[in-house]
Amino acid sequence: MDADFQLDRPLKDARIVVAMSGGVDSSVVAALAAASGAETIGVTLQLYDHGAAVGRKGACCAGQDIRDARAVADRLGIAHYVFDYETAFRASVIDQFADEYAAGRTPIPCVRCNQGVKFTDLFRVARDLGADCLATGHYVRRVVGAHGPELHRAADPARDQSYFLFATTDAQLDFLRFPLGHMPKPRVREIATGLSLGVAAKPDSQDICFVPDGDYAGIVRKLRPEAGEPGDIVDLAGRVIGRHRGLIHFTIGQRRGIEVGGSPEPLYVIRVEPETRRLVVGRRAALAVRGARLSEMNWIGGPSHEPITAKVRSLAKPVPARMEGDRILFDSPEYGVAPGQAAVLYAGDRVLGGGWIQETEAAELVAA
Structure with missing residues (x-):
């Protein structure tokens, strides 16, 4: 269970804070940190009221997931703290997600979450706790190069999460550690099983954590009702060729759900125009x-x-x-x-x- 936390002093003298979401990945990171001999502290950010907000299990940072993180910390014999960041998460991630969709854009809330509460607020918490580093369960590698730490893809291409961490700053990367970046997922579950962690067989999170069953439109309609109003479907010349049930159901490049009859070839979403509520469609070549x-x-x-x-x-x-x-x-x-x-x-x-x-x-x- 060796893991290289890339610290400049002996691990027995170090303090590692682990971001624990309640999933198997962050739980194994906590186990690796504890096994290294470093003082290990688990931290979980409560980002929303799981039951009231989404009513769904298997995401992160709320409800049962917090209880799972606490149970793992108890099993490992490490300290565990929960901090309420629900207000900050709603303002910087959920509201921004709804605004982007309402504006006809395609947001990536996971990146905004990393930029905000996870890699800003969580950093502050870790430093306040006197940590030498903050370890997370992301599947990426931190490699020390000629000019300092670099961010590299995970060794397992199927698990690589580097796309979602492009906004990581040099200062953040200096403090971050990613112990799972060189491991395949089966090995991570094997470690969890060997330690009898209750989350060993827990399914991976699916979709965006605060979106129930992948129904993005439902969340946006609830927060920005005007974005769900119907409008015209037009071709590239501006001719009306149909009606849509709300722009929030469409993103650029989408093919399904375009209800236009009589087209000799498949039509794709080319543009979304929220000002006029028009959905512009055309052949794939126009994309x-x-x-x-x-x-x-x-x-x-x-x-x-x-x-x-x-x-x-x-x-x-x-x-x-x-x-x-x-x-x-x-x-x-x-x-x-x-x-x-x-x-x-x-x-x-x-x-x-x-x-x-x-x-x-x-x-x-x-x-x-």
């Missing part, structure tokens, strides 16, 4: 993008002279690209690039950073 303008750029670690690749969706494959100022240009047309998502830059397995997609540049003019 081709040659570049995008990015905002809030974040760079991690020192420079790299390797060719870069970019991911514009969490499940997309990295594609060759280059940066020109605040614009990212793709070597070949990319599809399904949506404002509100992130473009994350890589050099091999190393995460160079990234930014938020503000607007896209069509690859070519497509006839209506």
Whole structure:
């Protein structure tokens, strides 16, 4: 159960704070920290009232998950604290998620959560507790390079979470540790089973933690009712060809749910126009993008002279690209690039950073 926490002093003299969500990953991180001989403290942030907000099990940071984290801490014999950050989470993540959807954008609340309550407020808590580092259950690797710590993809590509951590700052990375980055998931569950942790067989979190059953539209409609109003479906020339039941049900690149009859070929969402409540649809060719303008750029670690690749969706494959100022240009047309998502830059397995997609540049003019 050895884990390298990359500290400059003996682990027996160190204090490690572990972010415990109540899942198997963070529970095993706590077990690794405790086994290292370091003083280990588990911290859980209560981010919402699980029952009132979503009424669903298997997410994180509320209800049963907090009880699971406490039970693991008791099993390991470590201290465990719960801090209420529900108000901050609602303002910085849930409300922002609803606003983005209402504005016709495609948000990534997991990144905003890492930027906010997890990697800002949780950092403050860990430092107040006198920690030498903050360890989390993310599947990424922290590699010390020539210019300091670098963020790298996880050894297990199927578990890699680097896309969601592109906004991590150098100062944060200096304090963070990711003990699971070199492990496959079966090994993590094996460790949990060997220690008789109650969460060993607990299912992984699915969808966004505060969204019940993946019903994004339901959450947005509850918080921003106006975003659920119906409107026109139009083609690229602006001709009305149908009606939609609310823009909150659609994102750029989506094919299903477009209720238009008589089209000779499949139609895709090309644009969402919240000001007029219009849904612009067209052939797949109209989704081709040659570049995008990015905002809030974040760079991690020192420079790299390797060719870069970019991911514009969490499940997309990295594609060759280059940066020109605040614009990212793709070597070949990319599809399904949506404002509100992130473009994350890589050099091999190393995460160079990234930014938020503000607007896209069509690859070519497509006839209506």
